[in-house]
Amino acid sequence: MALRSSLWYSGDDRNSYIHRAWMRRGLPREAFDGDRPHIAIANSASDLAPCNAHLDEVARGVMNGVWEAGGVPLNLPVVSLGETNVRPTAMLWRNLAAMAAEELLRANPIDGVVLLGGCDKTVPALLMAAASVDLPAIVVPGGPMLTGHFRGVPLGCGTDVWRLSEEVRAGTLSREAFLGSESSMIRSRGHCNTMGTASTMACMAEALGMTLPGTAGTPAPDSRLLERAHDSGRLAVELVRAGRRPSHVMTRGSFLNAIVTLAAIGGSTNAVVHLLAVAGRLGVELSLDDFDRTGSGVPLLADLQPAGRHLMDDLFRAGGLAAVLREVEDLLDPAAITVTGRPLVEHLAGAEIWDDSVIRRRADPLLPDAGIAVLRGNLAPDGAVIKPAAASPELLRHRGRAVVFDGVEDVHARLDSPDLDVDETSVLVLRGCGPRGYPGMPEVGNLPLPRRLLAKGVRDMVRVSDARMSGTAYGTVVLHASPEAAAGGPLSRVRTGDPIVLDVAARRLDVDVPEAELAARKPVTTGHARPSRGWERLYVDHVTQAHLGADLDFLTGSSGDAVGRESH
Structure with a gap:
């Protein structure tokens, strides 16, 4: 060819x-x-994205595999987004990273690409880029870190930060002890060791068929990751020779497989936005309703934080993602293929569960129904999401008085004020934090609880917002309310004191106010972003709403035109 x-x-x-x-x-x-074949290695290594800092070593493994298979490997640094450091939120630049990577792939003399990502936004951004340019591509996820321990107790990266910081605010943990755990939290190279967004998106890439099967979840320091990188380099050359492209692999059936996987592993709500964005780049039909229909009734089998007890290196030793998927094989599309050219289900044949306290059997799930629930109602006519697996069961049907905050700064200013009229039955409402409002849709939806309620022993409340939350977080948190307040969505008309009604079983989220009264209220627009220049201006002017993937409106639909234009 x-x-x-x-x-x-x-x-x-x-x-x-x-x-x-x-x-x-x-x-x-x-x-x-x-x-x-000339194979680019789209490498998101960066010292300022600490979860991706080891990817240069992984890239060397890929290079060796490409050479061995008769190809020519070429390192291609791409935009790297570190979730913990980038302000105001890494999500503001996911679309920029995807657009930049797409244009680099399109502009350069390459035949295929290996996508190296670790931290939350790098894998989805690279998948979006690969989907748009549609050159043969394979993902090598950077892998989770090993489990750190403090005072003999394993620490879940991210999840235990939220938990321990709330105990400090409650007065049950000293600040000295909290800070003492800091050096134990991050034990090794790699991304978060909980089933946060990074681990989730690695699993999504595998469920979509875009990794060498068995790669997702391999710990970053494990020598087997370098072996997988080598084999992925070899396979990248084969992909070019076979003409196998992302559009051949990531079909509607593949996305439905990813939704089943998301439920079975108790994955991050952020995967909803990312999968919608990748599907939008390919022109694959996918909607919020697919997450509810396909995820409904799927059991939670991976007993991992934040929904369970264990951590990612436990999942790997217990049998890995393949062992989870074999338990729900009957729910997977048997025709959806992987980058190997063979169906995903064929790669599950030899998978075994070696520790059923980590990976539960189908007959003994952690939860019988773990799919992301999609809520609609007069507070979210285009949808909102909640992760029941990480919520308090008694709060999944709740009616409470709204306590409204206009942006993160308002939360910081008033949450612990003695004048705040709030109790444990209240519903905390945060608005102005959607794709356009902040901008970038920050991970602040799991806003902290008022200090005086923490002191009373309260550890969860219903929270509703147009924001996202970290995949490592937990609680009865309704997210991604669409349209967002900044786009004139109903959240902009809610007032403190309004009754909020949540009914997850009925898939409803409503404010119990007469429609005429609600419509007559003037929307609150204070605190919304109004950038005058640069990327933020382009982003705010063109970003779509959460239920469409929060991509830029002019980037949806794959062009499929990967032919470079001469400039000489």
Whole structure:
């Protein structure tokens, strides 16, 4: 087959001379003979994205595999987003990272790509880019860190930060003890060791068929990750020769498999937004309703924080994602293939559960119905989501008086005020934190509880917002209310004191106020972002709502045009 890179390198004219000559800095003459696929390694390694800092080592493993298979590996640094450091939120730049990676892949003389990501936004951004340019592609997730311990107790990265910080605010844990756990929280290279967004998206990539089966969840320090990286490099060359592209792998059936997987592992609500965005890039039909229909009735089998007890290296030793999926194999689309060209279900045949306290049997699930629940009503006509597996069962049907906050700064200013009229039955409502409002839809939906309620022993309340929350977080938290307040959604008309009614079983989220009265109220628009320039201006002007994936409106739908244009 004719390689795309030959458009740059073949021939004896001035342009091909320039392209070859400038690349002859270590590459041998035979690298340009037209028979060797050129494989980019889209590498999101960065010291400022600490969860991805080890990916240069992983990239070397990929390179060795590409050379062995007869290809030419080329390191391609891409935008790296560190969830813990980037302000105001890494989600503000997910679409920029995806757009930049897409254009780099389109502009350069490459035939295929290996996507290296770890922290939350890098894997979805790279999948979005690969979906848009539709060159042969494979994902190598960076893997979770090993479990750290403090005073003999394992620490769940992220989850225990939320838990311990609330105990400090409640007065049951000293600040000294809290800070003493800091050096134990992050034991090794890798991303969060809970089933947060990073681990979830690695599992989503595998469920979509975009990884070498068995790769997701391999701990970052485990030598088997480097083995998988090597094998993925070899497979990338085979993908080019077979002409197998992301659009062949990520079909509607693949996305439905990902939704089943999301429920079975108790994955992050952020996966909803990311999967919708990737599907939108491909033009695959996928909606919020698919998450409810397909995820409904799927049992929670992975007993992992924040929904359960264990951590990611426990999942790996207990049998890994394949062992989870084998238990729900009958719910998976048998025709959906992986980058190997074979159906996902064929790769589950030898999977075993080695520790059923970590991976539960189908007959003994942690929860019988663990899918993300999609709520609608007059507070979220286009939908909102809640993760029942991480919520308090007694709060899944609740009526309470709204206590409204306009943005994160308002929460900080008033949450612990003695004048705040709040009790444990109240519903905390946060608005102005959706895709356009903040902007970037920050992970603040699991807003902290008032200090005086924590002191009384309260550890959960119903919270409703147009924001996201960390996949490592927990609680009865309704997220992604759409349309958001900044887009004139109903949250902008809620007032403190309004009765909020949550009924997860009925899939309802409502404010019990007459429709005429609600419509007559003036929307609250204070605190909404109004950037005047740069990326934030472009983002606010073009970002879609959460139920559509919060992508840019002009980037949905795959162009599929990966042919580079000559500029000489």
